[in-house]
Amino acid sequence: MELNKYSKTLTQDPTLPAAQAMLYGIGLTEDDLKKAQVGIVSTGYDGNTCNMHLNKLAEEVKAAVWSNDLVGLMFHTIGVSDGMSNGTPGMRYSLVSREVIADSIETVVGAQYYDGLLAVVGCDKNMPGALMAMGRLNRPAIMVYGGTIAGGHWKGQQLNIISAFEALGQKMAGNITPEDFKGIIQNSCPGAGACGGMYTANTMASAIEAMGMSLPYSASNPALSKEKSAECIEAGKAIRLLLERDLKPRDIMTKEAFENAITVVMVLGGSTNAVLHLIAMAKCAGVSVTQDDFQRISDKTPLIADLKPSGKYLMEDLHKIGGVPAVMKYLLKKGFLHGDCMTVTGKTVKENLESIEDLDFTTQDVIMPFEKAIKTTGHLQIIYGNLAEKGSVAKITGKEGERFKGTARVFNGEFELVDGIQSGKVKAGDVVVIRYVGPKGAPGMPEMLKPTSAIMGVGLGKSVALITDGRFSGGSHGLLIGHITPEAYEGGLIALVEDNDLIEIDVQGHTINLLVDDATLAKRRAAWKTPPLNAKNGILWKYAKHVKTAADGCVTDED
Numbered sequence: 001m002e003l004n005k006y007s008k009t010l011t012q013d014p015t016l017p018a019a020q021a022m023l024y025g026i027g028l029t030e031d032d033l034k035k036a037q038v039g040i041v042s043t044g045y046d047g048n049t050c051n052m053h054l055n056k057l058a059e060e061v062k063a064a065v066w067s068n069d070l071v072g073l074m075f076h077t078i079g080v081s082d083g084m085s086n087g088t089p090g091m092r093y094s095l096v097s098r099e100v101i102a103d104s105i106e107t108v109v110g111a112q113y114y115d116g117l118l119a120v121v122g123c124d125k126n127m128p129g130a131l132m133a134m135g136r137l138n139r140p141a142i143m144v145y146g147g148t149i150a151g152g153h154w155k156g157q158q159l160n161i162i163s164a165f166e167a168l169g170q171k172m173a174g175n176i177t178p179e180d181f182k183g184i185i186q187n188s189c190p191g192a193g194a195c196g197g198m199y200t201a202n203t204m205a206s207a208i209e210a211m212g213m214s215l216p217y218s219a220s221n222p223a224l225s226k227e228k229s230a231e232c233i234e235a236g237k238a239i240r241l242l243l244e245r246d247l248k249p250r251d252i253m254t255k256e257a258f259e260n261a262i263t264v265v266m267v268l269g270g271s272t273n274a275v276l277h278l279i280a281m282a283k284c285a286g287v288s289v290t291q292d293d294f295q296r297i298s299d300k301t302p303l304i305a306d307l308k309p310s311g312k313y314l315m316e317d318l319h320k321i322g323g324v325p326a327v328m329k330y331l332l333k334k335g336f337l338h339g340d341c342m343t344v345t346g347k348t349v350k351e352n353l354e355s356i357e358d359l360d361f362t363t364q365d366v367i368m369p370f371e372k373a374i375k376t377t378g379h380l381q382i383i384y385g386n387l388a389e390k391g392s393v394a395k396i397t398g399k400e401g402e403r404f405k406g407t408a409r410v411f412n413g414e415f416e417l418v419d420g421i422q423s424g425k426v427k428a429g430d431v432v433v434i435r436y437v438g439p440k441g442a443p444g445m446p447e448m449l450k451p452t453s454a455i456m457g458v459g460l461g462k463s464v465a466l467i468t469d470g471r472f473s474g475g476s477h478g479l480l481i482g483h484i485t486p487e488a489y490e491g492g493l494i495a496l497v498e499d500n501d502l503i504e505i506d507v508q509g510h511t512i513n514l515l516v517d518d519a520t521l522a523k524r525r526a527a528w529k530t531p532p533l534n535a536k537n538g539i540l541w542k543y544a545k546h547v548k549t550a551a552d553g554c555v556t557d558e559d
Helices: 017-025 054-067 089-112 126-137 161-172 178-187 200-211 226-245 255-268 273-284 291-298 315-320 323-333 349-353 414-423 449-457 518-527 538-546
Strands: 037-042 071-076 116-121 141-145 152-154 157-159 380-385 388-395 403-411 430-434 465-468 479-482 502-506 511-514
Touching: 037 054, 037 089, 054 071, 054 116, 054 226, 089 116, 089 126, 089 273, 089 538, 116 126, 116 226, 126 141, 126 200, 126 273, 141 200, 141 226, 152 178, 157 161, 157 178, 161 178, 161 414, 161 449, 200 255, 200 273, 200 323, 255 273, 255 291, 255 323, 273 291, 273 380, 291 380, 291 388, 315 323, 323 349, 403 414, 414 430, 414 449, 430 449, 430 502, 449 465, 465 502
Parallel strands: 037 071, 037 116, 116 141, 380 511, 403 430, 430 465, 465 479
Antiparallel strands: 152 157, 380 388, 388 479, 403 502, 502 511
């Protein structure tokens, strides 16, 4: 099998002397031009703890590629810090960045004729963006996750990024001293690595490892660790093996592999964003995954991980007891995984797990046995009803209650809600409605982390529900329903809700309904007009014109 399947187009064709001249110009030798070329893409940049160390990891990957008699050539793509942009208009660019990442990786690898791809990625949208590109390109590829941050500490309290957001709510309620507020802010993020709980970054890293597109332990190897450096070396060996076997992403990213990924998301209590991202990744790999697949798997899969945001442990704690492989070993033994799925190691899931030690339920309580599950079915629930005719996504861990009936408090955007919390407009028993923050309405479908954290911080987390056509951070918790489709901008019923309307949520019945009579709704519908698009040019305008619904994964490359 020739390893330089694509690059030989540039290196061997005598009619392309300019290409060969430029390859010599970057320092390649005549012998190098006979080798396979591997693109190494990094989302590293200085401005984000999740990404600040990735260029160094990418250099380690590059050295490993060269040591395996391949040519490793590094390039870069963008990243957007969800933690830093949350609560600002900049958050509208977060989900958009996933498409930019996917498009840019596809563009470089396609144009440069690279034979394989290694992606070194960190923050939330980096991972699905890279996997979308891999599915489109279908050339041997591996994802290397940058790893998680260490936990922070202040006065004996364990901290993470959500601690900073919830401290704001405590400040609003007058329940924290200025010293402690400042201390939490300054100590929540002690260095490099992605946010430490089972938030979106760790959710997607775990799902992708379960899918077989990253090496075992990639999801939990800490950002600044010998294990992460060793993983970079192993990635260089593994990409050589994939090239030799011509083992490509679509050979790995099968329907069964996606089911494995969804199952791991369910048992770990992962982010609602996994629904959007896995649907989009599947589309790029030519696989059909829908919201209803999540419900089907959720119905039969217990939640067994006591991880933040709703639990007490961080990813570093999961790593100490065996990481994702230990969880997968348990799931495989219980019949919850497809063991014959191929992975980037060149082995099947079952083969990868043969030497993994079993979880010891007597010495740790990060992962519980099924007999003591935190919740007997999955925490991600797909909810339909007149408020969500094409579906919505709820994150219910069992601590929030499963039925809620309350009066609507309506806010056109999260900034109105933050003002409403400060003014006392939001009260116990309310259903908070945040609308016009969907894929087209924002545009960009920002996360509602600041509002949910503020609600928690002022002590209303257990006494209100929140629904939105936007999304949530993996760090959000409470009775939350997002991804409401159709969104308000497209005339979904959420656009017609008024203050003091009754809304009923039945998680067990999978329904969310506005309890307003048809005649009243008809009058409101006649008076409603599509608002002006909240972007006049640039990437947000282009995104709004092309993006599909949340139920379709918010992809931008479909009719």
